[in-house]
Amino acid sequence: METTYSHGQTQATGKRHRLLAMLFVTVVITYLDRSNLSIAATAIGQDLQLDPAQMGLVFSAFGWSYALLQIPGGILVDRTRPRLLLALIIGLWSLATLLQGFASAFAMLLSLRVLLGALEAPAYPTLNRVVTTWFPDNERARAIASYTSGQYVGLAFLTPALVLTQEHFGWQGVFFLTGAIGLGWALVWYSLYREPSEAADVNAAELEIIRAGGGLIELGEAGKTDQADQAGQTGYRQRTRYTAADWRAVLGNRKLWGVYIGQIAVTSTLWFFLTWFPTYLVKYRHMDFLKAGFMAAVPFLAAFVGILGSGLLSDWMIRRGVSATVARKVPIVTGLLLSTAIVGANYVDTPAMVILFMAIAFFGSGFSSITWVLVSSMAKKELLGLTGGMFNLMGNLSSICVPVVIGFIVKNSDFKPALMFMSAVGVVGALSYLFLVGKIERIR
Structure with a gap:
């Protein structure tokens, strides 16, 4: 049920829902710049x-x-407003992306x-700070x-575009294009984003919906103090x-710690697909580069369906009176168990069946990816940035380990042990949520 209320006689605006489009585009760009290397990897490996x-x-x-x-x-997030911080880092990392097109060694x-x-x-x-500021608890998982x-x-629809870009302009063109897109978006973000208390197109009714539902509007309000918060007000410093x-x-x-370990497992599957997946299809499954580029879009679409489904299911359970513990854990644990299906690709030969098992695994990864809502729900509110930073640090240990481990495992041209490794990681993540993460509640 949509959260549409009125404040007195005034209908609440829907600024927070429109803001999601900006957050969505930002995430698309971050992952384009992380995964563009996977598209260009075969050609780069040959050239260099x-x-x-x-x-x-x-x-x-x-x-x-x-x-x-x-x-x-995370510390920087706790001290810097998102309008300036995000615009600055998007612009700088997009420049670093563009420069990769000039790499010669x-x-x-x-x-x-x-x-x-x-x-x-x-x-x-x-991004987590923005959504915690702008959304009440019962909308946060969906957001x-x-x-x-x-x-x-974004990757599902844009991977074929990047493949075609490489076909026409070489692997360097992939980095030039994705870098230029990010530079433009940095300007757009700075021009359009405002905090809830500063946005011209949000009214008091919407602010009350957010505040009454547990949204931390005070994160974006200057001049508040911890003493005010201790006095029962909504202040924050x-x-x-x-x-x-x-x-x-x-x-x-x-x-x-249970959440951290589980997040390593969630992001491990993601990082396989962001790094080795296209190379696996082309080099180890001997698919044509263009065909592999288009078939690679299927698991990304499956993951997209998975994450939207998990957010809808989790918030629906919350609205039906199911405890936050059950409503948040069920999609995450189910998704982690589904991600173990990746090992099934070892036992099939046709491209369609390989893609099917990969799609099931990535659907599971997407279905388990509402884990940021746990940071919003469990972290001390004055430590959202620090807790989010630690959570992302732990989760992204997979971005270090998974590509390297797979690189050494497949050195002898056999990819089967790598997929067995990926499946085992999913099992560990599910066990972590089942046995380490207890009741989901804010840490006091």
Whole structure:
């Protein structure tokens, strides 16, 4: 049921729903710049004479800095408003993307991927901060699912476009195009985004819906103090430093560790598809490059359906009175178990069956990808950035490990052990949610 209320005689505006389009486009761009390498990988490997182990290192280079800088990135989110921060980092990482088109050696390409990861590090904590500010609790899973789906649907429709770009302009054209798109979007974001209390096209009725439903509008309000919050008001002050108690809240909580381990599993499947999947189809399943590029879109569409379905299901369960613990865990655990279907590709020969098992696995990955809602629901509200940074750091350890591990596993030209490894990771993630993550509630 849509949340449409009136405040007195005034109908609430729907600014927060329109904002989702901006968040969606931002996610599409972040993942274009992460995955463009996978499209160009075969051609780059040939031009720069890279073996699978070296290619694995290049694939993982983004993750080295991206994961390690999640904590500094989260701290930056707690201290900087998203309008300026996101515009700045989008512009800078898009420039790093464009420069990859000029890479002429392994070291140069590796360095630019590390730089890209560093600049993208604050992106998801910033998006989570925006959605926590703009959306009430009973809309948050759908909101997160809607913008996060950009990592799947954008790639599903744009992967064929990038394949055609490479066919006509070489692998360098892939980086030039994706970099230019990001530079333009940085200007659009800065021009259009405002905090809830500053947006000209949002009225008091909508602000009341957000505030009454648990949306933290005070994150975007200047001049509020922690003392006001302690007095029962909705005040908030940006953090200027973190205490030992803050770090214990983020690192010493069993529930959060269960979420962290589970997130490693969720993102592991994603990073397989963002890195090795096109190479797997072309080099190890011997598909034509153009055909593989178009068939690769099918699992991304399946993941898109998965994440939208999980967000709708989870919020529907919340509205039906199901506990947050059950409503949030059911899609995540189910999705992780479905992601283990990736191993089925080892036992089929036809391209259609290979794509079917890959689509089931990626659907599962998408179905489990509402995990950011747990940060919104469990983190101390004054530590959203820090908790989000830690969550993303843990989850993106997979961006470091998965490409490298697969690169070394397949060095002998056998990809089957790599898919067995991916399936095992999904099982570990499901067990983490079942046995480590207890009741889902905000940490006090």
